[in-house]
Amino acid sequence: MEVTIVENQRLEVQKKIDKILCGKAEVESCCPVKDILARFGDKWSIYTILTLGKQEKLRFNELKSQISGVSQRMLTVTLRSLEEDGLVNRSVYPEIPPRVEYSLTPLGQGLLLQLLQLADWAKLNIDQILEARERYAHKS
């Protein structure tokens, strides 16, 4: 189970990371990947995408109740930024009271698959992390 990067892997990994982080200060609008990671690098975006993955469509208040702890304001802000990036669809039905349905775009579904992998890793390694926290708490 122990994953270690051995030396012959390292060069490959280094090159990859260099490309991702654009270490060499590119000419124009340096490193868009950083910019994108910064976008869904906050917890509400991740939860929102995971929650939207459960159903095809979800209304605002359904999302709000399923994402425990999110405030109304932060949910709107998060959904707007995901919509701006083309990860989420927002369909407004002009009724009273209003009805708004949110769903993942194909792009958003692609990101969902990546996040599921990340979550799998988290689930697999959670015990190690909790142990490490225990150790850290005791040694200090």
Added chain:
Amino acid sequence: MEVTIVENQRLEVQKKIDKILCGKAEVESCCPVKDILARFGDKWSIYTILTLGKQEKLRFNELKSQISGVSQRMLTVTLRSLEEDGLVNRSVYPEIPPRVEYSLTPLGQGLLLQLLQLADWAKLNIDQILEARERYAHKS
């Protein structure tokens, strides 16, 4: 290239997400995966792990200069929390001036591999995201 979750995949995905998010309000300390995602869900943690992936060991100021934009304070805070979670090793050499070397633990290297996949996805889909932002800016 278009990734779409078809209906027969959805049930599987739903079950997976339910497990990850612990929808059914578990007895004690509900959903550790949420907790963990919240930890490296900030941008400095992601950059720090990616940067530490480039070399086996890096000293504090080397890290600071390679992670563009990070402040001294935020780097210490980020490194401490990664150390607490057992993702990063911190070795202090009792010299004057002090020398401190940081490196990824095997656990951290496992997370690095996940983040590389995420970054790959970002690189692959960046054009679509930038297009979506253009559209959003114009339509408003």
Added chain:
DNA sequence: CCTTTGAGTTACCAAAAGTAACCTAGTTAT
């Protein structure tokens, strides 16, 4: 004895997130 050095702290200020009240406008209940 004054400066430099690396790896931090501390104090202070700005920016982001959380809280709670308010808004809209048509439908139902009183």
Added chain:
DNA sequence: ATAACTAGGTTACTTTTGGTAACTCAAAGG
């Protein structure tokens, strides 16, 4: 006919977090 309810927000205000700059520590070198 007016009051309350509805869903999906917005606005104003407070608290928490992040960023900036100055300070610390202890020994070596000038």
